Amino acid sequence: MAGQSALLAAALAGAVLGTTAGDWRPWSLVAALLGLAFVGQFLSVPTGRVRIGPAFVATALAMALLGPAPAAAIAVAAMLPWSLKARTPRPLLFNNVVALTTYAVAGGLLFKALGDPGDAAVAELSTVLIVFAVYLATNFLNFLLIVGYLCLRDRTSLIAAVRDVYLPVVPWEIATGTLTAATVVAYQELGLVAVAMLAVLLVSYRHLLRSVVAVERQRDELREQVEELEALHHGVIRVMVETLGMRDRMTARHSAAVARFSRATAAAAGLSVREQELVHTAGLLHDIGKFTFPDHTLTGVRLTEEDWELIRSHPQRGADIVRRVRGYADVAEIILCHHERIDGLGYPRNIAGDDIPVLARLLSVADCFDVMTARDSYRATIPIEAALAELRRVAGTQLDARFVEVFVGVVMGSGMDFRHGDAGELEAELGGRAGGRSAYRPSRR
Ligand SMILES: [Fe+2]
Missing domain, CATH: 1.10.3210.10 (Hypothetical protein af1432)
Structure with a gap:
């Protein structure tokens, strides 16, 4: 708890010091990304122990196109209503606030240090590479902060969690990281239209993802049923042979x-x-x-x-x-x-x-x-x-x-x-x- 509070205080200090008034503009972009993050939370798909969805893309765009404080504000504001509605336990909710604030501020500051991607003077290729790299790095940081807390609480292995929970969703992270990088570049030409196109893409992608997850779940259920049936068959055979053995x-x-x-x-x-x-x-x-x-x-x-x-x-x-x-x-x-x-x-x-x-x-x-x-x-x-x-x-x-x-x-x-x-x-x-x-x-x- 003390560690979380210290981390939150450091993140807030970083947000205050690293953000200028200009980072909150244009307001239309702040509103669009907040909307995308909010809907993104709603659209997230549970896969095993984690939920993946478009909310991170909105936060990453806010880190790149706005600044540390707007990114953190958008991430937390989009998450809070859903967590309250789901009655997330207070300690877990606090940890989620700490994690989202920390990773969003860290990402925003990183973008500022590496060259503002919103600046037209920065070459497109390096913009793409920077956004992609920061997206993956900050997402992994967010994962460590959230799952690390759960591992500490439940006394389970963080390395095992990275292997079993994080690695399977890496393809999704690479896809959305690429999409985010492309949107940052497109935004410089198209403005909010680029964000709207991204939203459409994410909704249809999410639809595909949900189908894949549903098929995987059905496959697992079917496998379980087949195993039960085989166990039943073996039980029947066993009873037959054992009965013969008794006689x-x-x-x-x-x-x-x-x-x-x-x-x-x-x-x-x-x-x-x-x-x-x-x-x-x-x-x-x-x-x-x-x-x-x-x-x-x-x-x-x-x-x-x-x-x-x-x-x-x-x-x-x-x-x-x-x-x-x-x-x-x-x-x-x-x-x-x-x-x-x-x-x-x-x-x-x-x-x-x-x-x-x-x-x-x-x-x-x-x-x-x-x-x-x-x-x-x-x-x-x-x-x-x-x-x-x-x-x-x-x-x-x-x-x-x-x-x-x-x-x-x-x-x-x-x-x-x-x-x-x-x-x-x-x-x-x-x-x-x-x-x-x-x-x-x-x-x-
Ligand atoms: Fe025989």
């Missing part, structure tokens, strides 16, 4: 392993991040169709021909369930085809070769490997080396030979942990998804 730990662990192996294989095969996440999700859900089966079929002990018939329906059942989640048609398609074979002898559709979706062919490799090597599998487990040899043996008939080789390469060379984890494995795979960092985004179809 059948073996299938849940297997699903987590297949998801992990499939993503690693997809990455090694050079597939896109989206495909990697897609096949990971499909891995988690590929046996979800078994959820509907009676308990004894899950253990795989003493199954009848009818039981096998039922088990063979799990790709279709799983796909039917997952397809109901909007945006998961691609995942459902992989689930439907994960027991198809390259030679066409698989099920349920008996499709062959390239007719089988690429990611279903990839997932089949991981699926077979895990069934062969998992401790909890209902078949006898075999060592990893033997399992890889078996994958190679059936490459080209049962499995896609390309993905078998990629998979073998991943297991042999990656150092990835292909031992079978415990019950926590499912949680780890779901956790990776819930983080959302690289989670599969449902297609918008």
Whole structure:
């Protein structure tokens, strides 16, 4: 408060000492700039934490064409009614008065020191450069005075504020600085007509700016909605997999392993991040169709021909369930085809070769490997080396030979942990998804 008062006193002293009676003339220009500043406050557009608008242009013109005291008077007089109407808190209002007075007087004095731009004797180019430079410098000073106070009050970083709040509006400052410089030069020829043209330009520019800001806001809202929808989707999938895990730990662990192996294989095969996440999700859900089966079929002990018939329906059942989640048609398609074979002898559709979706062919490799090597599998487990040899043996008939080789390469060379984890494995795979960092985004179809 004491610092602000001292600054205000210094600015007022500078205004008194640096201003002559002639600086207040012509009165028509004082009135025009006051009007422009007043309307400019009204037309300002909030962008993030600051409002930008034409009021600064009016003040800058007053600094250049009038003098320190008229510039400060115009800046404060234009701001006060709006601040009072908005019930700006007193300390903040006082700081705004200090900031506007200080920067306007500083600008006015700078113009006097560098050569009066209103003086026809000063060359046009140097006028433009001086106005432009003083405009940018004083605006930054104003920003520091206003935001610096807020940073002190809220104990936040001024450097961060400059980076996050000031730098994004620099293009606007450059544009209005150029406009101000051009208007100062034009004023010497055209008088108030130049100010009127500037006003028209600023109003239409402000209209454009508001549209841009509105579009950005809509984009942010839309992004938020999409993220919420994705979180909802992931929640639904998570509930499905966790429910399966509660009923059948073996299938849940297997699903987590297949998801992990499939993503690693997809990455090694050079597939896109989206495909990697897609096949990971499909891995988690590929046996979800078994959820509907009676308990004894899950253990795989003493199954009848009818039981096998039922088990063979799990790709279709799983796909039917997952397809109901909007945006998961691609995942459902992989689930439907994960027991198809390259030679066409698989099920349920008996499709062959390239007719089988690429990611279903990839997932089949991981699926077979895990069934062969998992401790909890209902078949006898075999060592990893033997399992890889078996994958190679059936490459080209049962499995896609390309993905078998990629998979073998991943297991042999990656150092990835292909031992079978415990019950926590499912949680780890779901956790990776819930983080959302690289989670599969449902297609918008
Ligand atoms: Fe399966």
